[in-house]
Amino acid sequence: MSTSQLEKVPFTSKDLVTDQDVRWCPGCGDYSILKQVQTVVPELGLNREEIVFISGIGCSSRFPYYMETYGMHSIHGRATAIASGLKATRPELSVWIVTGDGDSLSIGGNHFIHLLRRNFDVNILLFNNEIYGLTKGQYSPTSEAGKVTKSTPMGSIDHPFNPLALVLGADGTFVARTMDRDPIHMREVLKRANLHKGSSLVEIYQNCNVFNDGAFEVYTDKKTKADETLFVEHGKPLVFGADKAKGIILDGFTPKVVDLNELSVNDLWVHDESDRVKAGILTRFFDEVNTEPHLPRVFGVFYVEDRARYEDVFNQQIADSIRLKGEGNLDKLLSGNNTWEVK
Amino acid sequence: MSLVKLLTFAQHFTGLPVLFTEMENNSVIATEATILFAGDSGDGIQLTGDQFTTTTALFGNDVSTFPNFPAEIRAPQGTLAGVSGFQIKFGSQEIYTAGDHCDLLVVMNAAALKANLNQLKPGGMIIANTEGFDPKNLRLAKYPEGVNPLEDGSLSDYKVYKLEVTKMTKATLEGSGLGTKEIDRTKNMFVLGYIFWIYNRTPEHTIKFIEQKFAKRPEIVDANVKTLKAGYHFGETSETFMQRVQVKPATIEPGIYRNMTGNPATAIGLIAAAKKAGLPLFLGSYPITPASDILHELSKHKNFGVRTFQAEDEIAAITSAIGAAFGGSLAVTTSSGPGIALKTEAIGLAIMLELPLVIINVQRGGPSTGLPTKTEQADLMQAIYGRNGEAPMPVIAAQTPADCFFAVYEACRIAVEHSTPVFFLSDGYLANGAEPWKFPTSSELKPINPNFATPLPEGETFLPYKRDEKLARKWAVPGVKGLEHRIGGLEKENETGNISYDPDNHEFMVKLRAEKVARVADSIPSQTLDNGPEKGKVLVLGWGSTYGSIKTAVKKALDEGYSVAHCHVRYIMPFPKNLESILRNYDTVIVPEMNNGQLVKIIRDKFLIDAKGISKIKGIPFTADEIFQHIVSHS
Ligand code: SF4
Numbered sequence: 009m010s011t012s013q014l015e016k017v018p019f020t021s022k023d024l025v026t027d028q029d030v031r032w033c034p035g036c037g038d039y040s041i042l043k044q045v046q047t048v049v050p051e052l053g054l055n056r057e058e059i060v061f062i063s064g065i066g067c068s069s070r071f072p073y074y075m076e077t078y079g080m081h082s083i084h085g086r087a088t089a090i091a092s093g094l095k096a097t098r099p100e101l102s103v104w105i106v107t108g109d110g111d112s113l114s115i116g117g118n119h120f121i122h123l124l125r126r127n128f129d130v131n132i133l134l135f136n137n138e139i140y141g142l143t144k145g146q147y148s149p150t151s152e153a154g155k156v157t158k159s160t161p162m163g164s165i166d167h168p169f170n171p172l173a174l175v176l177g178a179d180g181t182f183v184a185r186t187m188d189r190d191p192i193h194m195r196e197v198l199k200r201a202n203l204h205k206g207s208s209l210v211e212i213y214q215n216c217n218v219f220n221d222g223a224f225e226v227y228t229d230k231k232t233k234a235d236e237t238l239f240v241e242h243g244k245p246l247v248f249g250a251d252k253a254k255g256i257i258l259d260g261f262t263p264k265v266v267d268l269n270e271l272s273v274n275d276l277w278v279h280d281e282s283d284r285v286k287a288g289i290l291t292r293f294f295d296e297v298n299t300e301p302h303l304p305r306v307f308g309v310f311y312v313e314d315r316a317r318y319e320d321v322f323n324q325q326i327a328d329s330i331r332l333k334g335e336g337n338l339d340k341l342l343s344g345n346n347t348w349e350v351k
Numbered sequence: 352m353s354l355v356k357l358l359t360f361a362q363h364f365t366g367l368p369v370l371f372t373e374m375e376n377n378s379v380i381a382t383e384a385t386i387l388f389a390g391d392s393g394d395g396i397q398l399t400g401d402q403f404t405t406t407t408a409l410f411g412n413d414v415s416t417f418p419n420f421p422a423e424i425r426a427p428q429g430t431l432a433g434v435s436g437f438q439i440k441f442g443s444q445e446i447y448t449a450g451d452h453c454d455l456l457v458v459m460n461a462a463a464l465k466a467n468l469n470q471l472k473p474g475g476m477i478i479a480n481t482e483g484f485d486p487k488n489l490r491l492a493k494y495p496e497g498v499n500p501l502e503d504g505s506l507s508d509y510k511v512y513k514l515e516v517t518k519m520t521k522a523t524l525e526g527s528g529l530g531t532k533e534i535d536r537t538k539n540m541f542v543l544g545y546i547f548w549i550y551n552r553t554p555e556h557t558i559k560f561i562e563q564k565f566a567k568r569p570e571i572v573d574a575n576v577k578t579l580k581a582g583y584h585f586g587e588t589s590e591t592f593m594q595r596v597q598v599k600p601a602t603i604e605p606g607i608y609r610n611m612t613g614n615p616a617t618a619i620g621l622i623a624a625a626k627k628a629g630l631p632l633f634l635g636s637y638p639i640t641p642a643s644d645i646l647h648e649l650s651k652h653k654n655f656g657v658r659t660f661q662a663e664d665e666i667a668a669i670t671s672a673i674g675a676a677f678g679g680s681l682a683v684t685t686s687s688g689p690g691i692a693l694k695t696e697a698i699g700l701a702i703m704l705e706l707p708l709v710i711i712n713v714q715r716g717g718p719s720t721g722l723p724t725k726t727e728q729a730d731l732m733q734a735i736y737g738r739n740g741e742a743p744m745p746v747i748a749a750q751t752p753a754d755c756f757f758a759v760y761e762a763c764r765i766a767v768e769h770s771t772p773v774f775f776l777s778d779g780y781l782a783n784g785a786e787p788w789k790f791p792t793s794s795e796l797k798p799i800n801p802n803f804a805t806p807l808p809e810g811e812t813f814l815p816y817k818r819d820e821k822l823a824r825k826w827a828v829p830g831v832k833g834l835e836h837r838i839g840g841l842e843k844e845n846e847t848g849n850i851s852y853d854p855d856n857h858e859f860m861v862k863l864r865a866e867k868v869a870r871v872a873d874s875i876p877s878q879t880l881d882n883g884p885e886k887g888k889v890l891v892l893g894w895g896s897t898y899g900s901i902k903t904a905v906k907k908a909l910d911e912g913y914s915v916a917h918c919h920v921r922y923i924m925p926f927p928k929n930l931e932s933i934l935r936n937y938d939t940v941i942v943p944e945m946n947n948g949q950l951v952k953i954i955r956d957k958f959l960i961d962a963k964g965i966s967k968i969k970g971i972p973f974t975a976d977e978i979f980q981h982i983v984s985h986s
Contacts, residue, residue: 017832026837028849057832062674072837073850078829080677081839082670083700089667093674093682094829096660097633101678101829119670122663322658329653336655338626338793341619344609346556348409351605 019056021046026076037188037214038067041135042074044194045104049077052102052202059102060094062087064111067142067216068135071106085116088123088132092318095128099319102202103130109150110140113169117149121178126318127206131198134211136171139220152296157219172291172310175209176284181313182208183287185306188215189228193239193307200309206317226297227305236297240290240308245276248304256303263289263303279308287311378551378597383442385450386546389467390459390483391428392421392435395539400437402543402557408610408787409556411600412441415899416785417449417972420724429483429491434466443599447751448899449784451974455549457542459483459516461492464500476510480542482517512593516541523581524574533571537578544582551597554579604789611788613752613781614641617685617711618648620756622655624763625681628799633675634659635668636685640723641779642713645685665693669710673697676706677838679803679828681763685711688730689720692737698772699738700840702864705816705824707766707773707801711759714778716970725970726779728895729946734774735924735953741861743868745769746924748776750898753788755781758921761875764799769871770823774924778945780896780972802826806833816848821874822867869925878927883909883916889985890937892962893919894950896972897943903975908982915982923950931958939985941965943978 024046032038049059059077063069065084072079082090087105095103112120112134123130139157140146146159150171154163175183182204186197194212201208213224226232238248238256246256253268255276263277280286287310295302330336386403390396397418404416419436426433440450452472458464460483471477484501500506501513520538527534540557547554558576565571586593625632636646636659650659658680662668669684676682686694691712701708714730716722734746745765749758755777762775804825807813815836816824827834836848842860844851851857881898882905883890893901898919905917918933920926934940934954940962942951948964955962965981967973 055832057830057835060677060829072839075837076835078835079837080704081837081841082673083696083840086666086670086697089662089670090674090677092662092667093633093635093660093671093676094678095674096671097631097658097675097680098678098829118663119667122667322660326653326656326658330656333654336622336626336652338623338655341622341652341655342790342793343607344790346405346409347607347609348411349605349607350411350600350603 016053016055019050021050023056024049024076026074028073030074031070032067033218035217036067037137037216038071038135040188040191041133041194041212041214042071044191044198045133046075048195048198048202051199054102058100059104061104061106062091062094063106064108064116065142066108066111066140067137068106068108068133068214069111085111085114086119088112088116088119091130092119092123092126092128095130096319096322099129099323103128105130105132107132107134108141109134109136109138109148109171113149113171113174121174124175124178124180124207124209127179127181127315128319129205129207129317131201131208132210134171134209135214136211137214137216137220138223139216141216141219145219170291170294171211172209173288173294176288176291176311180209180311181206181315182309183291183311184209184309185211185213187213187224187228187307190307197309204312206313206315227307236304238293238304238306240279240306240310242279242281242309245273245278247273247276258286258289261289263293265301265303281309281312284311284313378595380597380599382444382598383440383446384455384550384596384598385438385440385453386455386457387436387438387453387467387470388457388542389434389436389463390480390539391463392426392433393428394435394459395536396435396437396459399539399543400439402560403546403552404439404785405560405610406547406552406554406556407439407441407550408608410552412443412598413446413601413603414439414441414610414785414787415446415449416440417780418783427491429460429462429488431462431466431492434463436463436467438470441598443601445601445603446786447902448972448975451976457546459539459542461488461494461500465492465494471509473508474510476512477506478512478514478542478545480516480538481513482515514542514545519581519585520578523578527570527574527577529570529574533574537575540575540578541582541585544579544584545586548583548586549593549595551595554583603787606789608787608789610785611753611756611790612783612785613749613755613777614644614713614783615648616753616755616788617749617759617775617777618645618652620759621649621681621683621709621763622652622657623756623793623796624760624799625657626655626793627796628681628763628767628801630679630681630767630801632657633672633680633682634685635662635670635672635675635682636660637662637665637668637690639665639687639690641715641782642685642687642690642711644782645711645713665690666697669694669697669701669708672708673701673704673706676701676708677704677828679826681707681709681767683709683711685713687713687715687723688717688733691730691733695738698744699740699742701772702738702742702744703840703843704838705770707770707826709759709762709766709773709775711775711777713782714776722970724779726896726972727945727968727970728778728897729949729968730776731894731923731946731949731953734776741865743865743924744772744774745868745871745922746774746776747922748895748920749781750893750895750919750921752781752784752786754898754921756788760796761921764797765871765874767799767801768823768874769821769867770802770826771868771871776895778896784896803828804831804834806831814846814848816843817846818867821870822863872925872928875922875927878918878920878930878933880933881917881919882906884914885916886936887916888914888938889916889982890934890940891915891917891978891982892934892940892942892950892954893917894921894923894944897945900973900975900978901943904978904982907975907979913982913986915986920950923953926957934958934960934962939963941981941985943967943973943981945972
């Protein structure tokens with residue numbers, strides 16, 4: 009059934025558009041994500057029929073209906089587990105999981121962490137809008153404490169998840185963050201995610217303009233973006249701020265913002281995607297913007313690790329078993345080792 | 352009444368060994384015998400039972416076995432909770448159950464006696480390991496202070512043989528260099544050797560087994576073989592006045608046989624179906640009693656291309672299988688009641704996706720965690736109705752351990768050819784019970800034809816929910832150019848599979864999915880009677896593992912002149928088309944079930960027949976005698 013050996017037939021973004029009307033609310037951040045994915049996917053050197061988009065439930069999970077590839081819009085929280093079964097048995101397919109903060113971190117939290125530790129070679133697009141959109145506005149596991157929603161009129165008392173810290177804790181091998189309002193950055197991160205041989209987790213800050221408008225505004229708004237965000241690149245020092253005048257140093261294990269008018273760029277923390285401990289610290293750049301002092305929010309690829317993919321080892325065992333025992337013989341299996349004849 | 356019983360009665364009443372003239376090799380001839388081995392779960396009871404079974408089957412008897420495990424893996428030694436049992440019935444005639452009551456009860460300790468004495472026939476034999484009746488063991492078994500049943504005359508209705516198993520095992524292995532613990536572990540071999548002697552069985556097969564099992568530890572092979580032989584020779588040389596028994600080979604249908612247990616039969620049936628369908632087999636599973644052995648068995652056969660995935664939970668077990676099914680595998684998930692409950696939402700998804708999927712429920716006592724190691728048939732309603740929305744799917748139930756093979760094979764065939772999830776029901780009794788099986792060759796198995804979609808001519812659009820005459824949709828797996836499509840759990844428009852909230856479409860689709868399941872009846876065999884006249888007074892209608900008890904009871908009733916027949920349904924959803932006409936040929940239909948009445952409700956609902964339910968909800972199978980009594984009272 010594999011077609012990966014066949015010659016690649018190029019296709020365009022337009023070929024990825026389905027005949028279905030896109031039903032997200034006007035102005036929803038999902039539109040931008042769909043557009044970037046449709047832009048990037050034709051550039052990945054894949055055949056369209058090898059691509060599968062699998063989603064759970066939620067606004068983001070309507071995504072597969074808008075991609076002219078194979079797709080499944082499944083049940084709440086289970087896209088990761090469905091993708092695991094598909095990838096385990098069809099490793100040659102390019103499998104993409106589209107999920108939201110409720111879908112992957114609340115109802116599907118278990119499958120999410122297990123997929124990551126197994127390191128299936130899939131791309132997970134986690135649309136984080138810090139709210140339940142499809143069910144019309146309850147707080148989500150990433151909503152900030154104190155959030156007033158329909159289900160929390162006196163404010164949410166839940167401590168929110170830090171998704172990327174969770175991903176690192178589950179031994180995710182590709183950890184990245186981007187945002188709906190920065191198409192160029194998103195496309196770069198998506199390409200990197202696709203190249204990675206293992207579970208690639210891309211958290212995408214996505215604005216739900218109906219139920220949680222402006223949740224990420226400080227990171228996306230031109231006025232505040234430069235000072236509130238830190239875009240990391242492998243091998244480059246951690247510099248940010250308007251005029252690139254601020255940087256981050258590590259004082260022991262404590263990150264500190266420094267003024268580059270006082271300190272040289274050479275003294276700064278240099279981003280190393282293979283450094284797990286430092287990636288952990290980067291995920292903890294998670295302060296509320298209204299607390300002072302606070303660190304900027306990090307975007308880009310935090311961490312990359314080369315680890316065996318589940319499906320490779322899984323299928324290697326099959327090959328090894330055939331090599332050692334020979335291809336299974338059904339008649340021998342039916343008869344077993346102890347038979348007797350009745351005459 | 353068996354000869355054995357007569358003999359033991361005679362021995363008991365005379366108090367002396369009786370000399371018999373109608374004997375062979377110094378043995379009395381019996382047509383059947385039932386032995387119950389019981390001891391602490393650490394006593395190797397299951398292994399002892401397995402070995403006796405294989406040897407007996409190889410000898411040519413018809414056999415049926417049933418193990419009885421304690422619920423806790425490490426229940427305290429010597430306690431009633433820690434008792435493990437293994438019952439085997441074998442005969443020179445056909446055997447359908449592991450026996451209502453046993454002729455011989457072998458007990459390794461006091462708790463084993465206390466827990467199983469009610470299983471022994473009046474006047475039956477007890478072989479007791481006296482070391483298991485020391486004050487400590489008696490206390491653990493909760494006998495009153497100072498009471499030892501082996502000494503106080505309370506067993507005077509039985510023939511009791513006391514053996515100092517531990518002491519004799521120690522003596523056998525003196526100087527072997529093995530530690531006390533290792534020596535103690537071989538004592539079941541002493542008992543097995545002795546039982547082999549009593550029933551005229553040779554220990555050769557078990558010796559071979561030991562040699563293979565402990566190939567890397569020659570000293571352990573040596574110890575076990577020595578003890579086994581010591582037990583056998585003890586029979587010959589001791590003066591226990593034990594009367595040997597000979598059960599001659601049965602006259603069963605000629606052919607080549609093997610012994611088959613339910614769970615492995617299920618596993619092999621799945622592999623066979625995958626092979627015949629030309630599909631890779633995928634199992635998504637989460638460990639649960641009593642289904643885990645299917646996962647274990649399948650994991651051994653990776654060289655058949657079998658992919659087993661131990662998922663993080665029951666939901667991932669089934670959803671990973673749905674992913675594999677989407678990708679073109681014959682996908683299966685195995686569990687028991689509590690796990691099936693967790694899978695429910697995903698089963699609904701599979702129904703909407705109309706993908707082949709086999710869901711296996713090895714039923715156990717419920718509700719909730721219930722009785723994990725006990726058998727029950729209480730998940731039939733769950734299989735048929737237990738989902739949100741109108742969500743019908745085929746349901747098939749196995750009736751004997753070896754029948755698990757054919758029933759699950761059929762489940763796979765229907766799933767693949769009708770593009771639907773299918774429920775396969777087994778239970779704890781079938782899963783662990785064993786019987787001789789005249790296995791088929793691969794060429795005798797029905798073909799299974801997957802319904803794959805093929806690439807379309809240029810310019811045509813693929814319709815994922817277009818159906819064939821069975822109303823099955825085509826299986827379009829990723830990787831095929833031109834068949835790109837999206838499926839999901841939202842209601843679909845017929846043919847296109849597009850999301851549709853249209854009221855008329857929803858009603859249409861609900862009826863269409865029901866009709867699709869109903870049409871499975873076109874591809875299944877007609878219902879047949881298992882035994883008895885085509886018209887009569889009483890019909891015993893059964894499903895699942897009650898088969899053996901009903902079969903035995905109906906046979907006896909027919910022999911005694913009752914007007915009774917036996918009908919056993921394997922296809923429960925949908926029923927074979929002729930089932931109703933069979934039911935209408937009898938004055939009374941009785942439905943024995945190990946639940947509070949489930950099939951009987953469905954029968955009454957579907958056919959408006961005044962069927963009578965017979966319930967047993969004790970975690971143990973019906974005895975043939977119980978069913979016989981019901982036949983009598985309804986006649
Ligand atoms: S509810 Fe929010 S997330 Fe959902 S489609 Fe509307 S704007 Fe987007």
